[in-house]
Amino acid sequence: MAQKNTLQFIILGLLSQESMTGYELTQSFAHEIGEFWQAKHSQIYPLLNKMEDQQLISHVDEVTGTKLAKKRYSITQQGDDVLQEWIAEPTDFISSSKDEFILKLYFIKDKNDKRLTSMFNEQIRLHKEWLQHLKSRNEDLFNKRSQQNAQFGHYLILNHAIDREQNYVQWLETQFNNL
């Protein structure tokens, strides 16, 4: 066993909320989940087959129009057991973030290096854009307090992503002003 296959638990988690097709699962990673985990369709489709073999999920066939075949997946009882077990087990935190920008800074020994200004400016711009994007999504989804309870998990991760980006931008700006 080389790694951990967290992806399968995420798929179980998504399917525990509602049944979805492989395509719809892929979209989830392109959107909200993408903040904290990434996956492409080429990884998802084979895994769905494997998980069905293991009876963690099952599918029914659907047809759109006259021909377009879809597989709508649902979680099985067995799958839900596995999911709950994963949630309950201790989460060993390893700071597994890979930040290429910070690494580049690390290799610039000189505080007066000419490249620093443009590098910081670029990152500040990118992170501010992203922060703005997150904030509008938050506005759209959770403008009413009632909805914070209805989709508590979703609210939490968006909230955390915003908090994290806000802090990152602030750090960038502080360092930039101290150059």
Place this chain on the structure above:
Amino acid sequence: MAQKNTLQFIILGLLSQESMTGYELTQSFAHEIGEFWQAKHSQIYPLLNKMEDQQLISHVDEVTGTKLAKKRYSITQQGDDVLQEWIAEPTDFISSSKDEFILKLYFIKDKNDKRLTSMFNEQIRLHKEWLQHLKSRNEDLFNKRSQQNAQFGHYLILNHAIDREQNYVQWLETQFNNL
């Protein structure tokens, strides 16, 4: 070309500071660099050979005691060119962080779920421990302002790691108190 091989640039960056053995490079990842990138010796040794083939680095043999053979690697001019190119090129930020704890929260729909208390407590403990560790390292290394300039890059990444953890802990505690 499937991925990007950032690791090779990090090795170049480390070797641009001083010549090192494979073992010493491995130690770097276990310590400061480890905050932002991870690598094991089993990945480093083969890559060093590959990079030497490409003439990005070169080595001289060293012997400790009477027998113990080491290879001390240095960066070549070609290697430094490649390194500077990497630093200069735009850093496309993708929030490639993978946070398993946040994902678990996402799948807990109910704000009153019994598991939340212990989950938050565990994470708060782990992150506080880590924060404390980072702070002592910072104390040890940069207690004098002069040293902040001498090792600017190193100071920056430690500083950022601390800032990030501090914010994470704060977020955890705020959410915990709102449960």
Place this chain on the structure above:
DNA sequence: CAGCTCATGTAACCCGTTACATGATTTA
């Protein structure tokens, strides 16, 4: 009807971890 999106798959390849393997040196 052209272009975009929906929908599902496979193949090749690289990245990274775990485990296997060996031997020298230092330290308690």
Place this chain on the structure above:
DNA sequence: TAAATCATGTAACGGGTTACATGAGCTG
């Protein structure tokens, strides 16, 4: 002298990305 650390490698495997491949449905 035993245990921990220094030092370098290889093998097997799973995780993840890029590219290849195909076809249906929808929208302007």
